Amino acid sequence: MKIGLLGHGVVGSGVRKIIDDNHIPGVEIKRILVHTEKEIIDKSLMTTNVDVILQDPEIDIVVECMGGIEPARSYALRAMQSGKNFVTSNKKMLASSFSELLKCAKKNHVTIGYEASCGGGIPWMANLERIRRIEEIQAFRGILNGTTNYILSRMYQEKQAFDAMLKDAQKLGYAERDPSDDIDGLDVRYKVALSCAKAFGRMIDVEQIPTFGIRNIQKGDLEYGREIGCVIKLVGKANLDGMAVVMPVFVKQEDIFASIPLNYNAIECASASLGLATFIGQGAGSLPTAHAVVQDVLDVVNGVATLQDCHLATVNNTSVEGKYYVRTTQREAFEGYIEQEAKCGFLTKKMCIEKLCDLVRKSKDEAIFVAEVMK
Amino acid sequence: MKIGLLGHGVVGSGVRKIIDDNHIPGVEIKRILVHTEKEIIDKSLMTTNVDVILQDPEIDIVVECMGGIEPARSYALRAMQSGKNFVTSNKKMLASSFSELLKCAKKNHVTIGYEASCGGGIPWMANLERIRRIEEIQAFRGILNGTTNYILSRMYQEKQAFDAMLKDAQKLGYAERDPSDDIDGLDVRYKVALSCAKAFGRMIDVEQIPTFGIRNIQKGDLEYGREIGCVIKLVGKANLDGMAVVMPVFVKQEDIFASIPLNYNAIECASASLGLATFIGQGAGSLPTAHAVVQDVLDVVNGVATLQDCHLATVNNTSVEGKYYVRTTQREAFEGYIEQEAKCGFLTKKMCIEKLCDLVRKSKDEAIFVAEVMK
Numbered sequence: 001m002k003i004g005l006l007g008h009g010v011v012g013s014g015v016r017k018i019i020d021d022n023h024i025p026g027v028e029i030k031r032i033l034v035h036t037e038k039e040i041i042d043k044s045l046m047t048t049n050v051d052v053i054l055q056d057p058e059i060d061i062v063v064e065c066m067g068g069i070e071p072a073r074s075y076a077l078r079a080m081q082s083g084k085n086f087v088t089s090n091k092k093m094l095a096s097s098f099s100e101l102l103k104c105a106k107k108n109h110v111t112i113g114y115e116a117s118c119g120g121g122i123p124w125m126a127n128l129e130r131i132r133r134i135e136e137i138q139a140f141r142g143i144l145n146g147t148t149n150y151i152l153s154r155m156y157q158e159k160q161a162f163d164a165m166l167k168d169a170q171k172l173g174y175a176e177r178d179p180s181d182d183i184d185g186l187d188v189r190y191k192v193a194l195s196c197a198k199a200f201g202r203m204i205d206v207e208q209i210p211t212f213g214i215r216n217i218q219k220g221d222l223e224y225g226r227e228i229g230c231v232i233k234l235v236g237k238a239n240l241d242g243m244a245v246v247m248p249v250f251v252k253q254e255d256i257f258a259s260i261p262l263n264y265n266a267i268e269c270a271s272a273s274l275g276l277a278t279f280i281g282q283g284a285g286s287l288p289t290a291h292a293v294v295q296d297v298l299d300v301v302n303g304v305a306t307l308q309d310c311h312l313a314t315v316n317n318t319s320v321e322g323k324y325y326v327r328t329t330q331r332e333a334f335e336g337y338i339e340q341e342a343k344c345g346f347l348t349k350k351m352c353i354e355k356l357c358d359l360v361r362k363s364k365d366e367a368i369f370v371a372e373v374m375k
Numbered sequence: 376m377k378i379g380l381l382g383h384g385v386v387g388s389g390v391r392k393i394i395d396d397n398h399i400p401g402v403e404i405k406r407i408l409v410h411t412e413k414e415i416i417d418k419s420l421m422t423t424n425v426d427v428i429l430q431d432p433e434i435d436i437v438v439e440c441m442g443g444i445e446p447a448r449s450y451a452l453r454a455m456q457s458g459k460n461f462v463t464s465n466k467k468m469l470a471s472s473f474s475e476l477l478k479c480a481k482k483n484h485v486t487i488g489y490e491a492s493c494g495g496g497i498p499w500m501a502n503l504e505r506i507r508r509i510e511e512i513q514a515f516r517g518i519l520n521g522t523t524n525y526i527l528s529r530m531y532q533e534k535q536a537f538d539a540m541l542k543d544a545q546k547l548g549y550a551e552r553d554p555s556d557d558i559d560g561l562d563v564r565y566k567v568a569l570s571c572a573k574a575f576g577r578m579i580d581v582e583q584i585p586t587f588g589i590r591n592i593q594k595g596d597l598e599y600g601r602e603i604g605c606v607i608k609l610v611g612k613a614n615l616d617g618m619a620v621v622m623p624v625f626v627k628q629e630d631i632f633a634s635i636p637l638n639y640n641a642i643e644c645a646s647a648s649l650g651l652a653t654f655i656g657q658g659a660g661s662l663p664t665a666h667a668v669v670q671d672v673l674d675v676v677n678g679v680a681t682l683q684d685c686h687l688a689t690v691n692n693t694s695v696e697g698k699y700y701v702r703t704t705q706r707e708a709f710e711g712y713i714e715q716e717a718k719c720g721f722l723t724k725k726m727c728i729e730k731l732c733d734l735v736r737k738s739k740d741e742a743i744f745v746a747e748v749m750k
Contacts, residue, residue: 014648018510021510021647024508024509121649122652123652126505130501133670134669134670135393135396254634254636256631256655259629259630259631259633259634261629272396272662273389273663273666274657274666275496276655276656276657277497277654277655277656278653278655279653279654279655280631280651280652280653281653282649282650287647287649287650288650291649302679304677
């Protein structure tokens, strides 16, 4: 089958390299969309005109590795309207427009592959689909952002400050110049939304997922963790009953999640007969992410790509209760809900995530730091 | 498709439960072979006569969960000769007769599914196959035996002796009354051989895989590990160049493998673009193992089961070098190869696995304990 590749950056060039290096039967990149004339090395392969790809009847699969919402979203719609299957690594675009894109795919009898949108090279979506052949997924949780895992790991191990470690991550190319999507948990939020689609068949509005990042984390928060035998990880999780949240979590040092190093990701799901299944791998980077893209392409080529049914659903964070560590200068907002002092912060009484969100809103503290404390 | 199920014990009854509970479209158990007339609860379903299953032209898939080599092997051959696909959880039988069974499958244009033979519910074989659609697997290593992982975990955490923990494992049903296959590493050896088939397309004679178990482990060995920041895990591993071994390993406490709890299993593989991918889950037990069996059945039902090509290959342990911890009363056998004292034992100089095996043989010490020390 012939592929039209949109974007030749970190992931796009990885896709090209994997397909070129491995001579995979039945897979050929026919055209690559690049930004500027300057990037065109091979005229028969590269173009700056997307129509050359979208209007080519020989191209069966459009692979989008451009990033950003527009024009990626419009190209996705046009590709599928032309009867082409669509594979993407672009979690932001896909999570923001999932319902529209899914409807378009169904109407045009094509599939959308998004293995690469969540957990980089980890075969997460494929294994969720596989488990669902037998039974429902009950819940999942994941360390889904390499940048924040890198920052948190180094802060803990070297007792360093957040700002210094963020700068290091930027130097190494792990964090963007504007790191907000990573450190505020928005990147994980997209991944949670897309995982809910695959795991539960539920399409949820990303805006509904309460999201607490690590922007305000301080050394003292990690030191409190050390005292109670925990490290802090940024975790995205959801369950079949509608719970969905992104939040730092104090994870016990014996927990597998505690040993996920630097820029690795880990995701685990629970189901009735299989129990807990955990998947660990490189959560970002050119080749691992491109590997996931090529897997999606091969599912289309082998005729095993499926497009699951999804229904619109509402996040419901009223049923799952936990205890939370909070550090804030606006303690009065939490009056009546404080259980005990905890170094620079305090631990709350047991409450649902919804209630926690209310109290955080009430505090109006933009420098607040919140983390779940696991039993 | 209609299934004939051979065996209604721990795994077999799990297979039945999963298929019954989930009403999976296109999957129906037509007949179950049980040992004795007493076990027949439902006469239309159960039989003690295997011919009723093997000669039923309506049965498309024979699922074997009997354990032991015979009569399982003969039934497998007869099933495939009758054009039936074959799915098994029986690592001992399959690893011992792999070449014969594969030949029979090819001749009769059927497949052999053996996801459940290695790592219980962990989707290990399926993911190896998936990665190999793109690139070679370079190496794998795994904690593949829940019984020994349970014993080693409790010995380390509670500073207990081997014999007491083995008895506990037997009480809990984790270990057999004759625990030799588990504690001598033979169970892991079968799994390494079958993983080599799936990962590298290499069929190796299990007898060729050097296998060191944990029968002779003592508290002092684990205490030495504690001193150097390591726990001991029984690890099976192999690579594309022909290395294959089963051996206790001192694993750094920060390593993901160190945090694999009790009866869980973990397996990881390395390949060019994906890098390291790790899979963790329940390595045994009725439902997790049965889940893997049903996945194989569904691959046949969905027409995506494949039978890979395998060639006979020889184990070659001369290229990979390591350092080893040895505790023996026959030190003279290691003269010239001892690098430093290590509590009750010593550390060897760097050597290949083949050389280590020579020295161990030379020592003639039946109470010797050997473990690799990771860098």
